[in-house]
Amino acid sequence: MDATKGNIYAILNGNKQFLIPVYQRYYSWELEQCSRLWNDIVDMQKKNKVGHFVGSIVNIAEQAMPTGVQKYMIIDGQQRLTTLSLLLIALRDYAEAHPEDGTINARRIDNMLLKNEYEDGDERYKLLLTETDRDLLISLVEKKPISNPGLSRILSNYNFFAGKIADMELQPKDVYEAIGKLQIVNITLDRNVDDAQAIFESLNSTGKELSESDLIRNYVLMGLEPVEQRYVYEHMWRPMELLFDYEKQDSVMDRFFRDYLTMKTTRIPKIDRVYEGFKAYHLNCEFATIRELCADLLTYATYYTNMVFRRSDNAVLKSLYSDIGDLRMEVAFPFLLKVHNDCAEGVITEDNLVEIIKMCISYVFRRSICDIPTNSLNKTFATLRNEIKSDDYMNSIKAFFVLRDDYKEFPDDEKFEKAFVTRDIYNMRSRNFILSRLENYGNKAPIIIENYTIEHIMPQNSNPRDEWKKMLGDNWREVQKTYLHTIGNLTLTAYNSEMSDNPFMIKMEMEGGFKESALRLNAYLIKLTEWNEAHIKERAQQLAEKAEKIWAYPEITDAELAPYQVEEKPAQKYTIDSYDINAFTKTLFDMLDRRICNLSPNVKREFKKLYIAYKLDTNFVDIVVQKQRLRISLNMRFTEIHDPKGICRDVTGLGRWGNGDVEVFFEHTSEIDDVMELIEQSYNKQAEE
Structure with missing residues (x-):
């Protein structure tokens, strides 16, 4: 690794070219970032500062050639490098339009900072962007007419700088001088020695934050050989981005990756931890190559964007996608991705697919009318794929819904009708959906x-x-x-x-x-x-x-339902009196039990043989009654708990009753608030998942 501190003029000067690899995101700086850069320039010049640090540029030097252009692949810093190039183009254009000024050498900017004067083709340009932006930047460098500018940030940011220069807040020569004072650390990596991916992840950019999709794209494509990298990008990754209209919809693509991972693993990553979840999935997934993984992503992205953007040649499906959007039931996407793929592979028919989607819509809608809390829906749909029986596909799904009870129930006609006629429909978010x-x-x-x-x-x-x-x-x-x-x-x-x-x-x-x-x-x-x-x-x-x-209730006969009904064996019933409890520990238990049960009406308490369990979908806290205290197990990793009082113990790998790696004791009534603060962390973790 070679790191040097300099300015943009030193970085661009010479027979060299900076390339933005296909795995880098498109140019995304908006006027806010450009305005901040311009204000830094004005402030620096007006206060006569000697310099201002604007960040780093990280690149990998391609194999050096004895003659010709030395090429560098940009790993990080394309946003500021592109933005400074746009500012230089605007300065050059001003100088050419105002030859009487004479304080700026337009030819010098053109041939030293924007172009390699004696080269041809793509090697003529100091900076080559990805295909999305490449032609537009070249048109600005070459002063070619732009026939279809659209909503390009390249053009809008160029116009911003051109307008600022024309406004004469600073004299153009002062702008040029100030650009030279902007300090940049130029870091050049050795492909054979430095881990570009690790360095990329550790960078803390001061520009626009990378999305989870940006990070995943870099992770997937960065390590590929150039030929394979271009093939995967052109045939799989870029077509996938186009499905999402990615330049405008990167947040939708982030949600796709989360739902894809949920479908594959039945675990729901947090939206700001999708990249970490994707890396973990890739290390253990069924695909032997990145190409196979990206082909799978493209397949599921097609299903996903059809649902999100309501695309289908089938009018019934298109209408159902509208219902999904109107009800904001994206929570069902992980499961619906699975059934769309099964339909595409011929496991089920398109009519089956329609019936399943209608069933999911009815499930979500009936529950909303009956005012059943929605916080369990994500886990319900995340794990529903595990309930599908390939030899009895439709009935297994119907049985799953019909046999749900309590906070996961599918309200039957009687309960739904009673709620529907009395519900305050007018103040529901879905009122227009209902009436239409x-x-x-x-x-x-x-x-x-x-x-x-x-x-x-x-x-x-x-x-x-x-x-x-x-x-x-x-x-x-x-x-x-x-x-x-x-x-x-x-x-x-x-x-x-x-x-x-x-x-x-x-x-x-x-x-x-x-x-x-x-x-x-x-x-x-x-x-x-x-x-x-x-x-x-x-x-x-x-x-x-x-x-x-x-919004129909699933139709399934008793005979079809029978295989899915588990005959419950009479279980031994336990109560608080089943434990060796005395008056003091009973006081502790009653106090804690009341506080835990008040966390939510969805909290269920079960008296087990050896401990008392409190759960939503799974246990979040277990209590073991001891002679003079309660031993509490929190179903969290010890590294996840926030314990300002230092009262928790790490029991990872130790044998014990209860679930989780965090143990805490409740020994006196005065400790109730501290103990509950810890229990609430475990509850919130499960509720959010």
Whole structure:
């Protein structure tokens, strides 16, 4: 490794070329970063500072040639190198447009800092970007017309610098001088000695933070030989990025990698730890080569982007993808990736795929109507693939859903209907989704929900007109409070402002009123002359019956379900009195038990033979009753616990009752808050996963 401190002029001067490898991300600096650089230049020059450090450039020198251009492959620093090149192009263009200025040598900038004067082809340019940006930068260097600039950051940042130079906040010669004062550490690695990947990971860039996808791309492609690197990039990686419209949607690609890893491993990495999870997966995955791994990624990325961006030639699938997006049920993607691949490989039919997606949508939707907490859904869908029986594919999935109980349950028709007619639909995030699906179910000419607004048939006004009070009856306040935002009182209209809180018959007879409406949601209203509690309940019941068909419960016979029903053997029942507990430890236990159970209604307590377990999906804390204290096991790695009081013990690898590598004792009631702070860490870890 050779590290030298210098400036951009020293780095670019000479017969040399800096190449951005295919695994590097596209140019991504925005005006914010450019503005910061410009302000540093202005501040440095106005305060007459001798220099300003702007970061490092890390590169690998290609094999030296006795003649010709010495090439360097950029590992880190392309953002600042590209940005400084854009600033130099803007300075050169100013000098050429204003020859009377005479303080800047445009030819010097052109031939020493932007081009290799005596070279041809690509070797003519000091800086070659990746294919996404290469032609545009060359066009700026060569002053060629740009026919289709689009939303390029290259062009917008060049225009930013050109505008700043033209504004004369600094004299152009001062800008040129200040650029020379910008200090850069140029680090050149030896390919045979230095670990470029390790160095890349350790760099702390002051520019725009790399996304998880950026890090994964570098990890996958950096170690390949040039020919294989280009093949994998051009045939697999770049097509995958294009599926995501990656330059604008890098966060979507980050989520894809998380869901891909979840599907493959059934473990859910945190979104900011996806890169680490990917490296661990790669070391133990089934693929012998990077090419095979990237081919698999491209396959699943196709399924993923079809769902996210609602792409399909199958109209039914496309509509279901819209439902997934509208319900924001990305939590199901790991499982849906699996079934899409099984469909592509002929394990299931496209009709099966449609049925499974509908089942997942119904599961998520019914639970939301029944107000069942959603924090278990990610683990439910992460592990669902393990429940699939290849010889009974569809029934195994249906059985899984039907047999869930407690906080994982799939609400049946009775529970769903009861919640649907009483739920405050109006204040749900999915209210437009619900009303549009009710309206469009079985409709060959579906409406566009955006053309309508939601109308309360019985108005929201807390002091409605006398006609409404009379129609609703003496208990009109209670009727309004109970049913105002429920499905029975909601509809769609294009005339919301005109309807306002008018009496029911005016809403019915007015131009564009209910009687003239072609919407199916308003069909029940047309025959009425009044609107009261009975009609709200009757209409709600009708809509609930339709909702049961739209978001259906899985159909499976008792015979088909039987193989999946485990006959439970009567288990020995334990209680707190099953343990050797005394009055003091009982006081400690009651205090701690109450606090743990209050963490969430989803916490389940089980009295085991040797300890008491508290769990969400799995145990997060176990309690062993001892003579004068409680021994507590936290289901975490010892390195994960934050223990400011130093009261935890590392029991990794030691035999013990309970789960986890962290042990703490509860010996006095005064310790309750400290102990609970530790328990909450284990609870939060499992809840977040």
